[in-house]
Every structure is written in structure tokens, then in C-alpha cells.
Amino acid sequence: MMLSDLVSNLVRLPAPLPIWHGQVGQDGWLAAARAAAAAGGRLVALWGVDRSASGGALAACVAYATPQGLIWLELRRDGATLTVPDLAGVFPGAQRMQRAMTDLLGIAVAASRDTRPWLDHGLWPAGMRPLQSGSLAGGESAGKLPADYPFVRVEGNGVHEIAVGPVHAGIIEPGHFRFSVVGEKVLRLEEHLGYTHKGIERRFTELAPLEGYRLAGRVSGDSTVAYAWAYCMALESAWHCEPPPRATWLRALMLERERVANHLGDLGALGNDAGLAFGLAQFSRLREDWQRMSGEAFGHRLMMDAVVPGGVAPDLAPSMPDRLRQQCDRIAQEIHRLRAVYDEHAGLQDRFLGTGRVVAPLAAQLGLTGLAGRASGQAADLRCDRAWPPYDSLAVKMATQRGGDVAARVTVRFDEVLESLRLIQDICAGLPPGATRTAPQAPGMAAIGAGWVEGWRGEVLVALELGDDHRILRCHCHDPSWQNWPVLEHAIIGNIVPDFPLINKSFNLSYSGHDL
Template identity: 85%
Template sequence: MTASDLSLDLERLPAPLPVWHGQVGQDGWIATARSVADAGGRVVALWGVDRRAIGGVLAACVTYAMPRGLIWLELRLDGAALAVPDLSSVFPCAGRMQRAMTDLVGINVQGCRDVRPWLDHGLWPPGARPLQCGAQAAPAPAGRLPADYPFVRVEGDGVHEIAVGPVHAGIIEPGHFRFSVVGEKVLRLEEHLGYTHKGIERRFTELAPLEGYRLASRVSGDSTVAYAWAYCMALESAWDNTPPPRANWLRALMLERERVANHLGDLGALGNDAGLAFGLAQFSRLREDWQRLSAEAFGHRLMMDAVVPGGVARDVTPAMVDCLRQQCDVIEREVHVLRAVYDEHAGLQDRFLGAGQVTPELAARLGLTGLAGRASGHAADLRCDHAWLPYDSLAVKLVTYRGGDVAARVAVRFDEVLESLRLIRAICSALPEGATRIVPQAPAGAAIGAGWVEGWRGEVLVALELADDSRILRCHCHDPSWQNWPVLEHAIIGNIVPDFPLINKSFNLSYSGHDL
């Protein structure tokens, strides 16, 4: 299929479409984006890659989620014009991804109104592009401070600014929030992130493919299973290896336990942010019990390094399967009791209802995804829409609400906890016998693969590109927080400043997963 055909007629793509990879030209880049939008698709991730070390060129890559699967497109940039057309006019959430691509790889964007650096805070050497071939690490001079970020100013009588961060109290990661307010009412919020940029994507290129899963699992500590599974899925698809069925069932078991752990923690924190310390105490207790059993079953409280290329690192005994199933019964009873407390607490509901509302229309326009998207009527969950083994046999119940406020995001969490408990019991009952790991085999030649997993926060993508000698040429990990951080800026408009911690926690977006 030619680039022009692809940009005009998505229906000609093969079906089913787990992952389809293709190339487009300059015109096809923007035309395809419009066709995807018209067909109800959405941007998943956008990044750049430099292949000049292996005789190639710079290329911009984008992945789109379509009803039939994932489309991975690239635009190769020949000659001196290292620029691509702006996609943010079609998909607003692409704006920051494009700015990051410019900072990291040096691919500019034509027609983009916002060209401010995103990850380069003025501490990199002039012209530095960390992911370009031959780029050398260069620490900032001692005592040098980040450059001033040109925040958008709001003018008017009584308008003043409140700067929060980037250094916060406690152990929260750094991010700067600039509020423009009148009294306590928020007129505008603008974020600046990227303070924890760790060089993870560059580090991938220094690792062997069979070692990369350990780095992927550390992209965001609250999503270690999701990232490790996505990485292993990408590698296994690139090498055309298939893990044993029991391994995928155990991966799903861990993924659902990760989902429950995070929802329990957030439900407690949300109660606490609204003045109900009892909620924090009770949900923290449940989460601690939950993570202790995860450590006993899989060797780590966060199940770190339990998902490995070719399968899983350790199996579970029949006795442990019974323990996991029984714990689900205990947790379910207590969650029902605590949900009744939350629903009937007038003070709590007064803080939740109407706070931080994102209408379904706004959510669709801005590309809100994951649990926050489902709370605003966006019915998307990879476990349902593109079910892979074992989800294709588990009939996952899709949870959606249309309120789009803190109350709706809390309700999604409660429902998803209960559904994950059901799934864990079903997995424990139907866990197949057999091996839990194969020895992955690398084929000859270059290869690409993609891993696409519904983590607790939303869809996690890992796009992996391997060179002829099986070295990692590029590994791009994408967190759904990229889509959702900009929406938080809209959710706070019209609310009061003291409600921001509550609204922010109801999204609970990742700094670490965003600042690779």
C-alpha cells in the first residue's frame, strides 16, 4: 500500500489489525491524522528516532489506536529540512509529545504555535539533542540554574499568580504548576514538567534486548508490571516468540493485582484529601496486606522483575493460588463497607461532586484516556477492545461514567477494584498447567515490535526497534499521563485553589513515566 492510499483510505488496511507498521510522506502524515480522527481513532504516542548510525535517516513515528488495532506510522526525513507537519491541530495531546521529540532528536514541527522547549530546561549544552547519534552526555556547569520558562500570563483586574513547585513537600516528584487566580477561583493553570528527566530512552540503547525488561519495569514504579509486560510483548513480537499460556495468565494475574493496589492507595488518599483520614487509614491497611501477599507470591511488593522475556520469573503453587483467591474475598467485603461509608458521607460527597469536571465532549476533544477517560464517558479499555490472552476469555466488564468529576473518577476506581478481584479469582480458577517461560530466540536481521497493555492508569505502549545485530536502536515507552496532564489544566478551571490537591489526586498522573 502506498503512502497516499494509506492517508486516504484506512478501510483498506488488513483486518484484524493487532499492529500495522507503514511509512507515509509529508502530505500523508497530516492527511492520515485527519482520517484517523474522522474514523474515531486517537493518538497513542509520538516520538523520533535517529537511524543515521546504521545508514538510515531521522524519522518521526506516531501510533494511532483504531477500532481494529494499532497503526504505527513513520515519516522519514531526507535532506536538510528536518521537520514534520504539526499534528496538534488534529490531536491536541500531540503538542507536548512533538516538543519532546524536538528536544530529544532535533526533529522540528512545521506550523506549531507552541515551540517552547519541553524537556530541555536550559541546562543542556546549546544544540544538544540527547537521542541523536553521537550525542555525548554533558553535565550542566556547577551552580547553573534552569532557564526561566515563559509561562502564559493572564492579565486583568485582581488577577494574580500562585507558583507551586517544582519542589514539593514530602516525597512527591517535581513539577511546576502556575495558577492564575482571582481570589481563590482558578482562571488558568499551566504546567511545566520534565524535571526528573533520567535518560531512560538513551540507556535502553546500551542494554541487550534480553536485559531491557528490567529498565522498562522501572519507568514508573506504580506500573512496573504494565511496563515490563509491554516491553516483553514488544520483544516477543519482534522476535516472533510466543510465551507459554500459563505465563500470560500469570502476567494478567500480576497486572490485576497491580491495578487493585493502586486503586486502593488512591481511594485512601482521596478520602484524606477531602478531610476523611479514616479512609486513608483503612485503605492503607488493605493495600499493605495486598502488597505483602504480592511479595510472598512473586518475590517483590511491586512484583518488580517478575515479568521477563519469554514468560515469568517464578511460578505460584496451588497453595498460593488458594491464598490469592481467599484474599480477594476478604478485600471485596471490606471495599463494599468502605464504599458505603464514602457514598453516605455528606462532607466527602460535597467535595467530590462537581469538582474537577471534564465533560465527555472535552475529554474526546483533548484525548483523555485511561480511567480518567472512562470517568468522562470515554468507553475504551484494551482488555475489552483488543483483548489478548488471557483477557480474550475473561469477558472484562468495561466501567464508564459520564460525570467527569472527582466523584466519577472515585466511582471508576471502586468498580474497577471489584472487577479486578473477580478477574483474579477467575484467573486462579482457570490457570492452565504447563511451562512458565521459554528461552527467547532472536531471528536474523532488523526487527520492530510493539507492546500495548492496559495498565491501571491507562494504556501503556512500548515501541521497540532492533538493529541488524539485534542491538536496541530505539525503545520508546509511553505513559498515558502524556495525554492526561494537559487535561488536568482544564479540569481545574473555575474551581478553587484548595481543591487542586483533590482534583490532582483523582487523576494521579505520573511524573516519572512522563519524564523519561
């Protein structure tokens, strides 16, 4: 199968980015994956949906980023055939997504090498599939203890295990990390996540479409703008609603402010993890000033609930664009000075250089994405590759490195902060006049839509299905951390145990965005 032949049989959705949708058969499921890989495509997300309540069937869905755009395919399954071919041999990142799909919907993967439960920690009632219609009638699980997870064991002379988590000494969310080490050298790391599975995807089906943006914005609090924009893009695509130009520019302004805030926080934390408390103090000060200004401009420090269906909720006060531009000038000057401190600090560079390296071929093979991918030579950024309004008129400069280590990921963050500051100034200078919101109208029929946005961590996808009763049938939110958590296991191999916090922070992956 050629990718061009596949796309010719798909339907393009009315979205600001090229997004294609269609069905494939049993043989086409694996053939399409191979065609996407052969064309240099990436796996973006894999999930399942149960349409039986509306007279349909179960289906496995997959989304690929390809030269033609995003390709969203589905393979429908009936009650007699609830298996799909394994895609992990083509895209290794599919493994955990497939395991999650099995846990949530009961769609099994034929000939999979790893059938361990991923989200089901042994606390769910027997046979429970949270996203399958009627499966919630099972018994209670109160009082049960989690089942032992069958970690892969490493054996040999001098090998021992270090168990970290799932409860950590801090306010971060739970995750279990099992290290196999000799002395302090790490031979293998295996993760187990899903401890905070919250039922978000089920909750979406209980909300009206015009209310879903608030839940989407809480999937991962540090990416509230990215998720809310992706959800609104999906709904606007399904309902054929186009937000006003001023609204799209304000959305981009918020998205870039979100990117800067997170990079400032991470740059300080990375300095602190390498023993430079001065870096933490300075970047924390900058981030606090930055978030206070966001709160003043948009009514919330994280800009939560500011992106709404049809546009944005707040507009900027007349004096605010100039104030935002002046803040960018001040921050940029301080960033340049702090970057010089980081670059010239021998102790810091000794900890950064060569630590947690993911070489470009391995990054490509495993599907490393977002800022971590760009630090390992994976030149992909939707703002550049698939520039939607207003990015199509802003000429975003992509930040890339090939070193693949902590130092490279720090460099990408510095570069992206400075580029976002430039973008914010250009947005404030070119902000078009006019309305900030259009009222979306339901079409009176079943509809689908997708939103695809480059958040600060990487590409965020929201796939939305609406029934003819104007209710949400399925809303799948995908965080780039799904792709990057498995790569973190490879990044630590050969490093020493004390370097793990530094390597982990250099990725800074989301637990909440993973454990829906």
C-alpha cells in the first residue's frame, strides 16, 4: 500500500490543518502503518471507541503524522472479533497505547509480545472495561490491594533492583520506576504508570460539547491552553465553525506564554538538580513575574478556561499588548545573561553534557517527539511543518539539536524561550481588530472533528466524536508523554542512579496527561 493511495480514499475534515479520516479493513490496519512508516510518518495516538449505544460497534483508532497531514484511521470490530493486529513491530510506541486500549475497551491485540495490563492495577472488578457500554455494573473494589506488576527481571552477578515510587518525596504524581543496577550503573529501567487514572475519557461522555473544553483544559494543568485549543479546534471542525481572526491570534499568544512559563520553570529546576540553586532562584523569579502578568491579562495565572469554543473568553485591555511586549524585552535580556551563566558554569556543564543521551537513530525508531525529540535531531514542530493561523504568517524558527543529552534539551529550551518571546511581540504588534468569539451551532447530525496543536511538551491531539443527539460519544485526548515515557527508559541506560532526577527533569513528562 502506498500512502498516496490510502489518502485518496479518505475524507478531509474541515480543520485548519490537513486531517484525513477513514476506515480500513483487517489487512489495511497493518498495511497503513507500514505505509506511514515508509513515508517517514510518526505514530501520534492509538485508542478505541465503543459505539454500541448508538447502534454501532467497537473500533480501534489510530492517528499518524505524515507528509500529507494527520491520518485518522479506524478498524471496526464486532462482538465476535475483538482483536486487532499488533502495530508495535512498526511503531514501538504503540505498545502501551494498545495495552491501555485493551484495559479500557477489551479490544485485544493479536500476537502482542506484551499483554500485561497497563491501566488496570488489579483494583477494577473482574471483567470491567471502563469505556465499554454496560461494563460499570461490576462489583465494588473497596479494600483491595493493587496486584503485583510483573516487571522484567535482569539477572546476573552483582545485579540488584532499586524500587522508586509510586509515592514520591514531593508533590509530583505517582509513578513506579524499577531500576536494575550494578553498583550505581543502570542496566535497565522499567516504568509502571496509571496510578492516577481519573476516568476523564468517561467523564467527557457526560458533558455537553460546549462544556467539554473546561475538562480538556484540566487533562494536564501545565498544558491547559494547548488542550483547550485542541478540543475547541476539534469541536469547531465537527460543527464547521470558524473562530474570528482576533481569537486565533489571542490563542497563539496564550499558547506561547504557556510555552515560556514551562521552559522557565524547567530551566530553573534543571539548574537546581545539578547543584546550581542560583538558577532555580532566578528562573523561579522570572516565571512568577510571567505568570502574574498572564493572570492580569487573561484572568488566570495558567490562562485556564480562556480558550473557549468559537474563540476566547477574555480580550486584552487596550494597554496590555504594549505591556506584554515590554515584559518580553525585559525577560529576553535576563535570559541571555542566565544562559551565559549556564554555558560557562563548569560544574553544570559537567552534569549536563553526555548525560541521558538519546541518539538520533534511536529517537527516530522509538518515536521521540516534541522538544525532547527536537533535541535528538527529530525536526518536527507543527507550528513550522503544518502552520495553521496565525502561525502561517509568523515564520516560526524551529529549535533543534542533535546531541540528544541533557545539555541539548536545555539548549532547545533556551532557544524556544527566545523564539516564543519574539513571537509574542509579533503577535501583540499584529493583533487584528474585531470580535473574539463566534457562537458555534450544532449541525443536527453525528459529526467528528480533530484538533492538533503543538504544545510546549509536544503535539497534543484531541479526537472528538459527536452523536446525532449532540452528545459526546468519545473524546480522546493524547499527550506526547505517551511516546516519550518509554524513551526515558533508554535514556538512563549506562548512566548512574543519581543522574536519573536530572535526566527525568530534562524530559519533564506528564503523569496527568498520561493517566486519563
